[in-house]
Amino acid sequence: MTDIDFDRIPRSALPGLLARAPKAELHMHIEGSLEPELIFALAARNGVALPYASVDALRQAYAFTDLQSFLDIYYAGASVLLHEQDFYDMAWAYFEKAARDRVVHAELFFDPQTHTARGVPIGTVIQGLSRACADANDRLGVSGALILCFLRHLSEEDAFATLEQALPWRAHFIGVGLDSSERGHPPSKFQRVFARAAELGLQLVAHAGEEGPPAYIEEALDLLGVERIDHGVRAIESQALMARLAKERVPLTVCPLSNVKLCVVHDLADHPLPQLLAAGLAVTINSDDPAYFGGYVNDNLLALFDALPRWGAREAYQLLRNSLEASFAPQSQRAAWVAALDAEFAQAAR
Numbered sequence: 381m382t383d384i385d386f387d388r389i390p391r392s393a394l395p396g397l398l399a400r401a402p403k404a405e406l407h408m409h410i411e412g413s414l415e416p417e418l419i420f421a422l423a424a425r426n427g428v429a430l431p432y433a434s435v436d437a438l439r440q441a442y443a444f445t446d447l448q449s450f451l452d453i454y455y456a457g458a459s460v461l462l463h464e465q466d467f468y469d470m471a472w473a474y475f476e477k478a479a480r481d482r483v484v485h486a487e488l489f490f491d492p493q494t495h496t497a498r499g500v501p502i503g504t505v506i507q508g509l510s511r512a513c514a515d516a517n518d519r520l521g522v523s524g525a526l527i528l529c530f531l532r533h534l535s536e537e538d539a540f541a542t543l544e545q546a547l548p549w550r551a552h553f554i555g556v557g558l559d560s561s562e563r564g565h566p567p568s569k570f571q572r573v574f575a576r577a578a579e580l581g582l583q584l585v586a587h588a589g590e591e592g593p594p595a596y597i598e599e600a601l602d603l604l605g606v607e608r609i610d611h612g613v614r615a616i617e618s619q620a621l622m623a624r625l626a627k628e629r630v631p632l633t634v635c636p637l638s639n640v641k642l643c644v645v646h647d648l649a650d651h652p653l654p655q656l657l658a659a660g661l662a663v664t665i666n667s668d669d670p671a672y673f674g675g676y677v678n679d680n681l682l683a684l685f686d687a688l689p690r691w692g693a694r695e696a697y698q699l700l701r702n703s704l705e706a707s708f709a710p711q712s713q714r715a716a717w718v719a720a721l722d723a724e725f726a727q728a729a730r
């Protein structure tokens with residue numbers, strides 16, 4: 381920890397400080413950043429018929445009762461993506477917003493099976509996203525990286541085939557993850573494909589403990605060997621697991637607005653984040669599917685601090701620092717970002 385005097389930073393300074401401080405986004409599905417306006421624009425460009433009459437009608441359908449009710453609409457939205465330029469445009473739109481939120485590093489999830497199942501070649505997907513990452517680095521100063529996610533409602537065989545198809549583009553993604561419908565699809569189902577990804581030198585992450593039980597978090601750690609847990613909020617139900625996650629400093633990429641929209645928690649004021657942070661877990665704040673859940677990373681941070689009046693500058697600093705340190709960027713780069721974070725907070729404490 382640094383010697384910043386957090387008590388000197390008033391709560392009223394937090395919104396501005398949170399907005400301008402450097403941060404990493406580690407849990408963002410790029411298909412979940414497709415805003416309704418871009419869905420309609422791409423549908424028109426590609427001649428894809430949508431089952432909604434207008435942008436407003438589509439937005440009105442964004443009333444979810446659980447993860448599955450969201451995923452059904454999310455996969456339908458992704459059906460407008462056909463060409464490399466579509467993937468580029470989607471990712472570029474995200475990076476422009478991320479730069480405004482002072483995201484210095486973003487690790488983007490993408491779901492190749494959602495696209496290959498519709499006949500889109502995996503190379504089209506990866507090349508479009510990768511070109512946007514390169515341009516974000518050059519033109520916006522945002523470093524971007526890609527994490528290929530397997531859809532867990534599909535078979536392990538399908539995941540294996542997807543990994544093999546992606547290998548010609550191995551240099552364009554840094555890791556693999558596991559997403560989609562959690563209940564009934566435990567991490568153990570994907571043990572062998574994660575072992576193969578580890579052999580390939582890929583970083584490993586998995587969604588666990590969003591709707592699934594704490595045992596899925598343990599499986600992700602013990603059977604898949606993941607380095608971070610995406611969501612993980614149901615760890616709150618197991619004292620032993622909480623103690624382990626704290627001791628091993630396993631980062632959790634938590635998505636507060638998503639948790640409310642998908643009814644994982646009733647309301648932000650009831651979110652387990654304060655207990656997780658106080659227990660020493662390396663929690664980070666992320667946006668998950670920002671176009672569907674009401675906001676990007678700064679919107680998540682601001683809504684959270686609004687709902688949690690006990691949180692102050694110390695918690696703000698810790699959350700942002702966790703995000704930078706939990707990223708897969710090189711250590712020297714992470715240290716430079718933490719130094720920039722320290723400078724913002726030190727300035728605010730002056």
Ligand SMILES: Nc1ncnc2[nH]cnc12
Nearest residue numbers: 409559560561587668669
């Ligand atoms: N929150 C989430 N959980 C699981 N799979 C997802 N795919 C996109 N968002 C997701």
Ligand SMILES: [Zn+2]
Nearest residue numbers: 559587610668
């Ligand atoms: Zn997610």
